[in-house]
Amino acid sequence: MKNLIITGRNLTKSYDGIHNILSDVNIEIEAGSKNLIIGESGCGKTTLLSILEGIEQPDSGVLILKDCDMYGMKLQQ
Numbered sequence: 001m002k003n004l005i006i007t008g009r010n011l012t013k014s015y016d017g018i019h020n021i022l023s024d025v026n027i028e029i030e031a032g033s034k035n036l037i038i039g040e041s042g043c044g045k046t047t048l049l050s051i052l053e054g055i056e057q058p059d060s061g062v063l064i065l066k067d068c069d070m071y072g073m074k075l076q077q
Helices: 045-053
Strands: 004-014 020-030 060-065
Touching: 004 045, 020 045
Parallel strands: none
Antiparallel strands: 004 020, 004 060
């Protein structure tokens, strides 16, 4: 069984309602693990980290830190 400390499901973020920065991103991070997020400039790496850190809120999706739903949002069907 995984010891997940961060679980992100279907995280989506746009800044102006037109340009999607993140679209349905899923991520699982285990306690004690080392993780790397790579990608081209402008692909949403910093936005994803800002959401995982609680600096920004996703437009939709679920972010769970340990056992706490950070935003109380429901997955979009």
